[in-house]
Amino acid sequence: MSLRPLSRLFQNWLDKRMPPTNSVALNLRNVFILPTREGVYFSILIIFMMLAGINYQNSLVLALAFLLFSMLMISILHTYRNLSGLTLRSAGSKPAFAGDDAGFDVNLIRSGARTFEALQLGWHRHKITGADLIDDQQLIVNLYLPTQKRGLLNPGRLLIQSCYPVGLFRAWSWVDLDMKAVVYPRPIVAGPVPGATSNIGEGDALQRDGVDDFYGFRNYQHGDSLRHVAWKNYARSDELLLKEFAAYVDRRIWLDWEYLSGEPAEVRLGKLCFWIVQLASGPDEYGLRLPGLEIEPAKGLEHRNKLLLELAVFGSIDGQGAGSTS
Amino acid sequence: MTYYQIPRNSLAWMLVSQVAVILPHVARLPVWVVLVVVGCVTWRTMIYQGRWAYPGRWVKVGFVITGLVGIPLGYKGRVYGLEPAVSLLVVAYVLKLLEMHQKRDAYVVILLGYFVAITEFLFYQTIPYTLYMIAVVTMITASLVGLNQTKSHVRPFKTLKLAAILLGQALPLMLVMFLLFPRISPLWSIPLQSQTAKTGITDSMSPGDIASLSKSDGLAFKATFEGEPPRFPQLYWRGLVFSKYKDGIWTRDDMRPSVWRHRQAVPGWVDNISPIGQRFDYSVMLEPTHQNWLFTLAASDIPDDRDVAMVREHSLVYIHRRGVSSKLNYALTSHLDYRLDVNPNAFILHRNTILPKEGNPESRILAERLFAESTNHKDYIRRILTLYNTDAFFYTLQPGALGEDEIDDFLFSSKRGFCEHYSSSFTFLMRAAGIPARVVVGYHGGEYNPNGNYVAVHQFDAHSWSEVWLENEGWVRVDPTMAVAPERIEQGIEAAVAEENSFLSDSPLSLLKYRQLLWLTEIRLQLDAVGHYWDTWVVGYTPAMQSAFLSDYLGDFDTKSLGAALLATFFSVLGLLAIVILMRRSNTPLSALDQAYLNFCQSLAKQGLARAVGEGPLDYARRIKAQRADLADAIDQVTMSYVNANYGGGAPGDIKEMKKAVRRFQLKTLL
Numbered sequence: 001m002s003l004r005p006l007s008r009l010f011q012n013w014l015d016k017r018m019p020p021t022n023s024v025a026l027n028l029r030n031v032f033i034l035p036t037r038e039g040v041y042f043s044i045l046i047i048f049m050m051l052a053g054i055n056y057q058n059s060l061v062l063a064l065a066f067l068l069f070s071m072l073m074i075s076i077l078h079t080y081r082n083l084s085g086l087t088l089r090s091a092g093s094k095p096a097f098a099g100d101d102a103g104f105d106v107n108l109i110r111s112g113a114r115t116f117e118a119l120q121l122g123w124h125r126h127k128i129t130g131a132d133l134i135d136d137q138q139l140i141v142n143l144y145l146p147t148q149k150r151g152l153l154n155p156g157r158l159l160i161q162s163c164y165p166v167g168l169f170r171a172w173s174w175v176d177l178d179m180k181a182v183v184y185p186r187p188i189v190a191g192p193v194p195g196a197t198s199n200i201g202e203g204d205a206l207q208r209d210g211v212d213d214f215y216g217f218r219n220y221q222h223g224d225s226l227r228h229v230a231w232k233n234y235a236r237s238d239e240l241l242l243k244e245f246a247a248y249v250d251r252r253i254w255l256d257w258e259y260l261s262g263e264p265a266e267v268r269l270g271k272l273c274f275w276i277v278q279l280a281s282g283p284d285e286y287g288l289r290l291p292g293l294e295i296e297p298a299k300g301l302e303h304r305n306k307l308l309l310e311l312a313v314f315g316s317i318d319g320q321g322a323g324s325t326s
Numbered sequence: 327m328t329y330y331q332i333p334r335n336s337l338a339w340m341l342v343s344q345v346a347v348i349l350p351h352v353a354r355l356p357v358w359v360v361l362v363v364v365g366c367v368t369w370r371t372m373i374y375q376g377r378w379a380y381p382g383r384w385v386k387v388g389f390v391i392t393g394l395v396g397i398p399l400g401y402k403g404r405v406y407g408l409e410p411a412v413s414l415l416v417v418a419y420v421l422k423l424l425e426m427h428q429k430r431d432a433y434v435v436i437l438l439g440y441f442v443a444i445t446e447f448l449f450y451q452t453i454p455y456t457l458y459m460i461a462v463v464t465m466i467t468a469s470l471v472g473l474n475q476t477k478s479h480v481r482p483f484k485t486l487k488l489a490a491i492l493l494g495q496a497l498p499l500m501l502v503m504f505l506l507f508p509r510i511s512p513l514w515s516i517p518l519q520s521q522t523a524k525t526g527i528t529d530s531m532s533p534g535d536i537a538s539l540s541k542s543d544g545l546a547f548k549a550t551f552e553g554e555p556p557r558f559p560q561l562y563w564r565g566l567v568f569s570k571y572k573d574g575i576w577t578r579d580d581m582r583p584s585v586w587r588h589r590q591a592v593p594g595w596v597d598n599i600s601p602i603g604q605r606f607d608y609s610v611m612l613e614p615t616h617q618n619w620l621f622t623l624a625a626s627d628i629p630d631d632r633d634v635a636m637v638r639e640h641s642l643v644y645i646h647r648r649g650v651s652s653k654l655n656y657a658l659t660s661h662l663d664y665r666l667d668v669n670p671n672a673f674i675l676h677r678n679t680i681l682p683k684e685g686n687p688e689s690r691i692l693a694e695r696l697f698a699e700s701t702n703h704k705d706y707i708r709r710i711l712t713l714y715n716t717d718a719f720f721y722t723l724q725p726g727a728l729g730e731d732e733i734d735d736f737l738f739s740s741k742r743g744f745c746e747h748y749s750s751s752f753t754f755l756m757r758a759a760g761i762p763a764r765v766v767v768g769y770h771g772g773e774y775n776p777n778g779n780y781v782a783v784h785q786f787d788a789h790s791w792s793e794v795w796l797e798n799e800g801w802v803r804v805d806p807t808m809a810v811a812p813e814r815i816e817q818g819i820e821a822a823v824a825e826e827n828s829f830l831s832d833s834p835l836s837l838l839k840y841r842q843l844l845w846l847t848e849i850r851l852q853l854d855a856v857g858h859y860w861d862t863w864v865v866g867y868t869p870a871m872q873s874a875f876l877s878d879y880l881g882d883f884d885t886k887s888l889g890a891a892l893l894a895t896f897f898s899v900l901g902l903l904a905i906v907i908l909m910r911r912s913n914t915p916l917s918a919l920d921q922a923y924l925n926f927c928q929s930l931a932k933q934g935l936a937r938a939v940g941e942g943p944l945d946y947a948r949r950i951k952a953q954r955a956d957l958a959d960a961i962d963q964v965t966m967s968y969v970n971a972n973y974g975g976g977a978p979g980d981i982k983e984m985k986k987a988v989r990r991f992q993l994k995t996l997l
Contacts, residue, residue, distance in 0.1 A: 038433045045437050049444050055512040058652045059867045060447040060456060063504050064463065068440065070499035071492055073900055077907045078492065118476045132476045165488055167474040
């Protein structure tokens with residue numbers, strides 16, 4: 001985030017005046033209002049009209065110029081009224097892979113019967129989303145922000161503005177709803193999961209009574225098949241033991257940082273991310289080993305997101321590796 | 327560049343307001359420009375309806391060329407002036423319609439629309455026009471509002487209503503500005519003047535000119551008197567003085583003595599006026615003439631007010647320096663009796679005896695003969711007037727054409743003439759006898775309106791008479807029309823031409839034609855008086871008027887204190903409006919039912935059981951019942967009657983029941 005000194009000053013001032021909080025009510029304190037470019041042109045038009053009225057000594061031309069000027073003044077009140085009294089509340093975020101758009105949900109709430117029309121919301125220099133709060137008491141606006149780097153994305157201040165009803169003035173506010181979205185590393189296409197081919201059986205979850213692989217011995221019980229009796233052992237020790245075979249139904253796969261030694265950290269994370277996404281759609285349980293961190297293999301969406309989160313924040317000091325994108 | 331679509335709501339109002347704003351201009355626009363307007367608006371409407379595509383480049387070039395060539399064609403080569411300028415504005419305005427792709431372009435169209443709207447006031451300033459323009463401005467504003475509304479809320483009349491509310495709220499502020507904004511004189515002379523030949527007195531007079539002017543029922547001016555106005559025959563409204571006669575045309579003298587502004591500034595040798603007798607104080611509201619002379623009851627003092635733009639010429643002609651491009655109100659004090667140039671000024675007397683060397687031989691012979699028979703100048707004048715009175719001369723609005731020797735032709739063959747024939751021939755005969763004489767043009771008479779104590783003078787009151795210089799008396803008015811048609815001077819033109827029934831024969835719809843219908847006349851005079859108040863207090867609210875009006879309330883004031891008063895009042899009113907606009911809780915008032923339920927919620931909130939945002943009535947009831955089992959019954963009662971009334975169809979008694987339930991509940995919480 002490279003800010004020129006002036007806008008940094010402004011940001012600091014904003015932070016003091018409107019500290020981050022997950023719910024902001026718009027009022028005189030935090031709504032700004034200035035003419036739009038069209039409002040400036042409109043004022044110039046009024047000046048021309050007044051010159052015409054003075055030079056032609058025409059009272060009605062002057063009266064119309066005065067009427068339009070008065071309307072311009074009245075429109076300040078209406079535009080301000082279209083923002084003040086509105087409450088914005090953070091309503092969560094949706095994670096994204098770096099390079100995709102992270103989603104932020106903002107809850108717009110109106111109290112009383114005042115309606116809000118033609119609102120515009122968006123992050124600094126990003127796409128503006130329109131919203132109306134007329135029939136409903138509240139609504140949730142989904143905002144998206146492109147991401148670049150993994151980490152916890154702080155979108156910065158959200159712009160909410162409105163030029164309603166005549167577009168000659170713009171009322172706006174920069175609100176910091178203290179929102180964050182998790183940005184996973186960008187998946188990098190890697191080969192098959194290393195453990196899945198060479199290291200099968202690393203885990204210990206077995207289905208007994210299988211036929212695939214020798215597993216161990218157990219005492220013969222009446223009714224057991226004689227085919228699996230360990231006759232050699234019987235000859236040595238007089239114990240009738242049965243050879244047990246097991247089949248692997250589930251596999252416990254470890255995704256290990258060390259598999260990818262020699263590659264840059266971000267590439268490693270990208271590949272791990274790719275595998276997690278791959279494995280999440282398969283039947284296997286998988287765990288993750290990162291330097292200083294080990295997560296036991298498991299399955300499910302929650303587990304997947306937990307792992308991806310670790311990848312997202314890996315290496316960041318305070319858990320906020322990546323900043324906002326702008 | 328993203329694809330932008332102008333909201334249909336806005337576009338619809340844009341098209342409607344565009345037609346409405348151009349409509350009053352159409353009569354003034356060249357036919358080619360009207361074609362461009364119709365073409366562009368039709369094309370844009372077709373695009374709007376999805377039938378046509380945007381025009382190609384060559385079509386647009388065609389429209390541009392038609393408009394640009396059409397303007398000089400329509401104004402006979404004139405490209406400099408108010409009408410061509412307005413035409414150009416209109417062409418730009420409609421062409422921009424076909425170039426409207428971005429939101430920016432829509433703003434340009436809307437701003438141009440406002441500007442075209444004001445130009446209408448440069449031509450007309452009546453109450454009906456003003457009301458019409460208010461409607462037009464509301465429609466333009468509706469297109470501005472539509473541009474900023476959400477597309478999903480397309481309801482054109484809701485948009486119009488919002489525009490009307492905005493303008494309605496702006497109205498008090500506008501009134502403050504109108505009254506208090508310091509009015510100042512023009513900052514620079516206006517380069518663009520309307521050059522349409524307005525019907526009115528022009529700076530030359532040839533036979534038939536005033537007769538044709540008398541066919542118009544257009545208003546020339548209104549004169550409001552303080553106290554009784556002069557009697558009808560005395561109302562000689564002096565305009566211009568013509569001293570030069572050439573080729574049958576009377577014009578102003580090319581060598582006029584200089585003009586001056588203040589009576590104090592008039593040099594002694596030239597102080598040529600001494601007023602006598604009763605004085606009349608009055609003010610004239612002159613319709614725009616786009617000429618620079620004014621009309622007065624001679625002889626008037628030069629008004630000693632701030633409006634220094636008014637000057638007096640030696641021949642008692644009053645000149646407005648800037649030209650009268652809009653209604654002009656000026657106050658005067660006049661003495662109907664006066665002495666002008668009693669001390670002979672040889673140069674001026676000489677200039678007023680010049681005749682062309684040749685032409686009209688019979689008239690010259692007549693003059694010679696009658697002058698020889700006369701005992702003195704006055705006797706000569708009497709003989710000429712007697713000639714008009716006895717010798718089958720006929721006063722008519724249809725005088726017919728005259729030959730090359732127009733005076734001879736009139737005096738000896740046609741003998742049919744309107745006032746200019748009489749004044750012209752009379753002046754000729756005076757000069758032929760060596761008596762200094764000149765022609766004066768202006769108006770005579772006018773219609774007195776008791777509702778406003780003013781005299782309305784119309785174009786058909788146009789008149790011309792003569793002025794003769796006599797020893798010891800100076801310039802004396804002689805009106806030869808009086809000799810031939812005294813009813814013209816005593817009762818007016820309508821009575822004078824009643825016999826030939828030619829009064830306003832070209833305008834059958836003119837209300838002025840039906841003066842014999844008393845009830846119609848009464849209504850017309852009432853409306854006219856209202857219009858006159860409008861002209862005086864609104865249209866005529868000039869710098870002078872403002873200072874006169876405000877000094878009643880503010881005492882002595884200057885621009886600075888006026889500015890302070892303006893700012894203080896403006897912001898006080900704006901503050902009041904802010905309270906009204908911002909404190910209004912809702913755009914749509916709550917129903918009684920909702921209000922009752924909200925009262926219920928409020929009294930629970932006082933108990934620390936506020937309803938969460940978005941929590942439905944039933945969920946809310948369930949939650950609070952769990953916390954306040956003691957109130958469960960009452961809560962249920964209110965909630966159920968609210969839900970039933972609101973969602974269960976609802977019966978007329980529901981609201982009453984609901985209110986009762988809420989009151990019972992509130993009572994219970996108090997106990």
